[in-house]
Amino acid sequence: MRTVTKPLLITAIVLIVVVVVGLVAFLVTRAQAPDPASASVSRADSHVLDDAGGDAVTVVEFLDFECEACGAYYPVVEELREKYAGQITYVIRYFPLPGHVNSTHSAVAAEAAARQGRFEDMYHRLFETQAEWGESQESKAELFRTYAVDLGLDMAAYDAAVADPATARRVRTDFDEGRALGVGSTPTFFVNGRPLTIERWNDLELAIQAAL
Structure with a gap:
């Protein structure tokens, strides 16, 4: 029973880590991206x-x-x-x-x-x-x-x-x-x-x- 449970547990942990990392990356990218409402086609330094x-x-x-x-x-x-x-x-x-x-x-x-x-x-x-x-x-x-x-x-x-x-x-x-x-x-x-x-x-x- 233990030999079956351990691989499943490891797999579950890996999946959780992947999801968390992906969510953090998404949130960071979203936070860095400009708000479309405030985006400007041309700026003073263009x-x-x-x-x-x-x-x-x-x-x-x-x-x-x-x-x-x-x-x-x-x-x-x-x-x-x-x-x-x-x-x-x-x-x-x-x-x-x-x-x-x-x-x-x-x-x-x-x-x-x-x-x-x-x-x-x-x-x-x-x-x-x-x-x-x-x-x-x-x-x-x-x-x-x-x-x-x-x-x-x-x-x-x-x-x-x-x-x-x-x-x-x-x-x-x-x-x-x-x-x-x-x-x-x-x-x-x-x-x-x-x-x-x-x-x-x-x-x-x-x-x-x-x-x-």
Whole structure:
């Protein structure tokens, strides 16, 4: 009887521990996630590529630098930024997808560059070279550091920013707020605060035209 009861008892204890650990993880994640009611599409510290003033149409993109769809949409975005220059304010927010090894590394590199006022330069470099490092199963943080060197950044300041936990927290804040806003994939666009469903290549431009 004892030989039968002991394994059952151990199994029960293991199940209880698993349930408790899962519940704690759920509660911690829930506690850390922003309240959807207080989540904002754009914040004061969001990275603005183009600022056309208070009356302009505001486009916010949640992106992952490693995302192939983001990379494919990058030239479309650049064309629209040029075509509607002076009419739209374009804002970038991070949404590193968990399935990509270098999504967070690349976002941290961009944020480190942003601390030196060079966000847009790193933004371009990461998308222009995505085919070289995207989908890699090993960290490309050192490669991103060479981009910083090429851009002429202060490397002591860059390295300090990459190592600073506040930099990763800044990236995570965008991600968490994106989730609270219903973002689940990249790229996700908001036009004047309204989420946009992309089904065709010109959907973003049509939304901009309608808002104008």
